[in-house]
Amino acid sequence: MIVTAQHVCRSYRSGTLRVDALKDVSLEIVKGEMVAIMGPSGCGKTTLLNCLSGLDSIDAGDIFIRGDNLRDLSDKERTSYRARHMGFIFQDFNLLPVLSAVENVEFPMLITGVPAQKARKRALEVLDLVGLIPRARHRPAELSGGQRQRVTIARALTNEPDIVWADEPTGNLDSDTAQEIMDLLLHLNRAHQQTFVIVTHAQDIGDLAHRIIRMRNGTIVTAA
């Protein structure tokens, strides 16, 4: 098991209002799996992804990644764990507009102290994996939505992550492009034995995954 969640609860307080975003959620994800998390808006998908990846804290329960309980790690250890073993893809690309594709991919590596030459070499390698070498010198504004998402996928792969977390990665794309991006993720999953956890509310995207975990109102309703 690469991810195990046991009885996870997470509430948010805004003023006097309390929202139980996750209510006793338990699940298991096998290494190399491609899992889709589906459910209506507000049901807790993003909260679950953020808790499982250690970006957000939990109120009760346990989350194990590769057997390690996230609770036993300090903030610093969790951050370095993410940097070493995880990749993140978001809906809204998060690309810096003044940087080219290759610069956007190498930027996080430079920040974490990877030498410039090494970062450039790795950035070109991962851009090659997503088929974007011909656009490596283009800025985001000069790229299509699908190409922009390929840049963010490349950026998520630089550390050869064991797990890639994707929150609505096709949410801003038309359905043909969304399909193309899912095909790419499936290819990467097969080729590199990487585990993918993908939040989506599009059924045709979920259907491409190995398994669908369905959520409603802070709980899992099916994980078959």
Ligand SMILES: Nc1ncnc2c1ncn2[C@@H]1O[C@H](COP(=O)(O)OP(=O)(O)O)[C@@H](O)[C@H]1O
């Ligand atoms: N930072 C926050 N503060 C307060 N409430 C939040 C916060 N994040 C999420 N919520 C609430 O938790 C619930 C689940 O949200 P979320 O996980 O974003 O759902 P989804 O991704 O499925 O749309 C919603 O009711 C949302 O309003």
Ligand SMILES: [Mg+2]
């Ligand atoms: Mg969400």
